[in-house]
Amino acid sequence: MLAARSRNMARASADLAGGDDLAGRVLAGDKRAIAQAITKVESGELPGRDLLAKLYPFTGQAHVIGVTGSPGTGKSTLVAAMAQVYRSRGAKVGIVAVDPTSPFSGGAILGDRIRMRDLAGDPGVFIRSMASRGHLGGVAEATSDVVRVLDAAGCGVIIVETVGVGQSEVDIVRMAHTVVVVEAPGLGDDVQALKAGLMEVADILVVNKSDLPGADALVSTLQAATALAAGQARYAGHHQLEAAATTQPMDGSPGRRAVAEDSAESWRIPVKEAAALHRQGIEELVAAIDAHRRYLQASDLWRRRERSRVESDLATFVRQALFRRLMERLAAGEWEDLIEAVVNRQLDPHTAAEQVVEQQFGASE
Amino acid sequence: MLAARSRNMARASADLAGGDDLAGRVLAGDKRAIAQAITKVESGELPGRDLLAKLYPFTGQAHVIGVTGSPGTGKSTLVAAMAQVYRSRGAKVGIVAVDPTSPFSGGAILGDRIRMRDLAGDPGVFIRSMASRGHLGGVAEATSDVVRVLDAAGCGVIIVETVGVGQSEVDIVRMAHTVVVVEAPGLGDDVQALKAGLMEVADILVVNKSDLPGADALVSTLQAATALAAGQARYAGHHQLEAAATTQPMDGSPGRRAVAEDSAESWRIPVKEAAALHRQGIEELVAAIDAHRRYLQASDLWRRRERSRVESDLATFVRQALFRRLMERLAAGEWEDLIEAVVNRQLDPHTAAEQVVEQQFGASE
Numbered sequence: 001m002l003a004a005r006s007r008n009m010a011r012a013s014a015d016l017a018g019g020d021d022l023a024g025r026v027l028a029g030d031k032r033a034i035a036q037a038i039t040k041v042e043s044g045e046l047p048g049r050d051l052l053a054k055l056y057p058f059t060g061q062a063h064v065i066g067v068t069g070s071p072g073t074g075k076s077t078l079v080a081a082m083a084q085v086y087r088s089r090g091a092k093v094g095i096v097a098v099d100p101t102s103p104f105s106g107g108a109i110l111g112d113r114i115r116m117r118d119l120a121g122d123p124g125v126f127i128r129s130m131a132s133r134g135h136l137g138g139v140a141e142a143t144s145d146v147v148r149v150l151d152a153a154g155c156g157v158i159i160v161e162t163v164g165v166g167q168s169e170v171d172i173v174r175m176a177h178t179v180v181v182v183e184a185p186g187l188g189d190d191v192q193a194l195k196a197g198l199m200e201v202a203d204i205l206v207v208n209k210s211d212l213p214g215a216d217a218l219v220s221t222l223q224a225a226t227a228l229a230a231g232q233a234r235y236a237g238h239h240q241l242e243a244a245a246t247t248q249p250m251d252g253s254p255g256r257r258a259v260a261e262d263s264a265e266s267w268r269i270p271v272k273e274a275a276a277l278h279r280q281g282i283e284e285l286v287a288a289i290d291a292h293r294r295y296l297q298a299s300d301l302w303r304r305r306e307r308s309r310v311e312s313d314l315a316t317f318v319r320q321a322l323f324r325r326l327m328e329r330l331a332a333g334e335w336e337d338l339i340e341a342v343v344n345r346q347l348d349p350h351t352a353a354e355q356v357v358e359q360q361f362g363a364s365e
Numbered sequence: 366m367l368a369a370r371s372r373n374m375a376r377a378s379a380d381l382a383g384g385d386d387l388a389g390r391v392l393a394g395d396k397r398a399i400a401q402a403i404t405k406v407e408s409g410e411l412p413g414r415d416l417l418a419k420l421y422p423f424t425g426q427a428h429v430i431g432v433t434g435s436p437g438t439g440k441s442t443l444v445a446a447m448a449q450v451y452r453s454r455g456a457k458v459g460i461v462a463v464d465p466t467s468p469f470s471g472g473a474i475l476g477d478r479i480r481m482r483d484l485a486g487d488p489g490v491f492i493r494s495m496a497s498r499g500h501l502g503g504v505a506e507a508t509s510d511v512v513r514v515l516d517a518a519g520c521g522v523i524i525v526e527t528v529g530v531g532q533s534e535v536d537i538v539r540m541a542h543t544v545v546v547v548e549a550p551g552l553g554d555d556v557q558a559l560k561a562g563l564m565e566v567a568d569i570l571v572v573n574k575s576d577l578p579g580a581d582a583l584v585s586t587l588q589a590a591t592a593l594a595a596g597q598a599r600y601a602g603h604h605q606l607e608a609a610a611t612t613q614p615m616d617g618s619p620g621r622r623a624v625a626e627d628s629a630e631s632w633r634i635p636v637k638e639a640a641a642l643h644r645q646g647i648e649e650l651v652a653a654i655d656a657h658r659r660y661l662q663a664s665d666l667w668r669r670r671e672r673s674r675v676e677s678d679l680a681t682f683v684r685q686a687l688f689r690r691l692m693e694r695l696a697a698g699e700w701e702d703l704i705e706a707v708v709n710r711q712l713d714p715h716t717a718a719e720q721v722v723e724q725q726f727g728a729s730e
Contacts, residue, residue: 320718
């Protein structure tokens with residue numbers, strides 16, 4: 001592969017430079033350098049953006065897998081078990097936990113704390129928690145940048161774990177190539193209700209804790225639901241971001257209308273069973289994820305999902321760059337005066353926004 | 366009050382116009398008009414923005430109360446009980462449910478479905494669910510606009526219910542004047558872990574289901590935690606958005622650095638007990654919310670929170686307006702070509718964003 005060759009060249013040049021170049025050390029897979037790079041990138045400042053620019057040509061190789069589900073489904077244990085399967089194949093694995101309840105984020109401790117620690121000590125595994133709130137520009141953008149760093153660092157598989165509640169969190173998982181939605185028997189009604197918004201983004205369903213009572217009934221229910229969906233003629237793009245590739249959003253938001261992925265062969269959402277705590281069903285789950293990757297690549301959907309993700313990121317960065325430009329041009333106190341006018345109800349915020357934009361960049365056409 | 370007088374005048378002029386003016390009918394509190402207005406506003410299109418401009422001078426009267434907590438804490442029942450207390454005082458109440466698990470959103474049905482229905486039939490109560498995902502521009506902005514419509518419609522109290530997980534959801538509740546965080550005994554560890562991010566935004570803590578075992582222990586734990594916090598010299602602004610009023614964000618995000626609210630008298634977070642299903646403890650909770658409002662108004666924090674919210678909204682609308690302007694100016698196919706260049710790794714997305722902005726609006730200063 002061309003990218004692999006470029007990566008080797010970059011590693012070589014990093015070696016020549018004495019290894020003190022952060023981008024070079026990231027490309028070489030140095031765990032400390034990766035951690036430093038992520039911290040730099042998360043700040044959203046210029047040095048982070050410059051670093052991403054250097055790393056970007058080496059990205060696009062990783063299979064990004066989103067794993068999501070309600071609290072109590074044991075998805076962190078599942079992620080750890082999946083990572084071990086990928087490691088046994090020799091792949092480097094990145095884990096990004098956007099989930100305050102995850103043990104990866106220092107959340108609730110599950111039964112297999114020791115195995116988690118084994119994972120963290122493995123030089124071929126990089127774990128990053130995005131649990132802390134207040135990322136500048138939002139956690140979705142920050143996650144996207146972190147995935148890019150891990151991709152450049154040679155992680156062939158990047159697992160993004162989200163708690164599966166909340167708009168940003170669903171948006172994040174939606175940007176993965178393959179979305180695994182985790183369910184489990186025996187959860188309360190309130191928790192079960194959380195899953196409503198998740199089914200629509202699933203590429204693969206997995207019933208974890210399959211050794212517990214109620215697992216078979218849950219599997220049957222989910223199989224019936226997916227059979228119903230398969231009865232419809234096509235695998236109409238449930239990944240709403242797909243649409244961004246074909247529509248030009250004029251409203252300042254990433255394009256999100258759902259369109260039928262009409263070039264795609266039908267994908268029937270499989271329902272898998274697993275007992276992650278006992279390492280059961282994990283190989284089968286990973287095989288289903290592999291099948292989904294082959295499906296995406298054969299049907300051109302892989303590239304279309306990349307394109308959607310790029311458009312969404314690009315729109316975000318353009319809005320940030322535009323806002324910075326505007327702020328540079330405003331006279332001292334002008335922004336504060338505008339806020340004051342809106343607080344005092346002399347202007348409404350939409351009109352105020354249009355006015356300041358028109359004043360700096362000219363009238364709308 | 367001046368605003369009340371203006372509202373009456375607007376109502377009178379709406380009557381003169383035969384009531385076919387949507388803004389006038391909203392100001393008159395017409396429930397169907399409010400529903401229409403919200404739908405218009407949620408679209409994010411020009412007619413919605415024009416409508417908001419008309420309504421805006423009549424806003425700023427409502428006490429916006431955020432209620433948040435993990436699934437299973439019974440917060441929807443609590444919100445319903447709170448609404449009944451406010452109704453008994455004659456206040457008009459708006460309820461905005463940003464929570465797919467809420468019965469207000471057609472989620473899980475709790476024991477008191479009938480009372481919820483009573484609430485929905487009350488002409489002085491307006492309930493809106495924001496559970497459907499995919500609002501253009503994000504659910505936070507859409508919620509902000511919906512709150513403004515309800516405010517203009519004369520709701521003296523607007524309760525925003527969020528599930529308390531997820532970045533957007535915490536941001537939403539943070540924009541309320543008063544944030545009530547709901548806890549309950551007997552929830553699983555996984556669900557309990559969700560609350561970690563919530564404590565920091567609480568103005569008032571309430572232990573719901575206080576009749577269940579474990580409630581007293583939970584109250585003691587929370588009291589100990591708040592006592593610890595009160596031991597610190599000041600009520601340092603846990604509402605991070607407060608900072609937006611004093612900082613000029615240059616990075617394209619709303620200002621979010623926490624600053625000490627040094628002009629504020631100390632507010633000690635009260636820990637209340639309630640059993641919402643049995644309508645116990647609700648009057649006391651509402652009294653605590655009233656006390657918080659008086660505290661905000663006496664200490665100028667009310668105005669500062671308004672100002673922070675305005676700055677955050679303004680920054681969002683400015684970014685949207687700038688992006689629209691840029692898209693208008695691009696030649697046909699230019700945006701698609703840029704995406705293609707990034708997908709092909711000829712350009713990284715940050716550099717691509719800077720390039721297109723510079724080309725249209727000139728170099729950075």
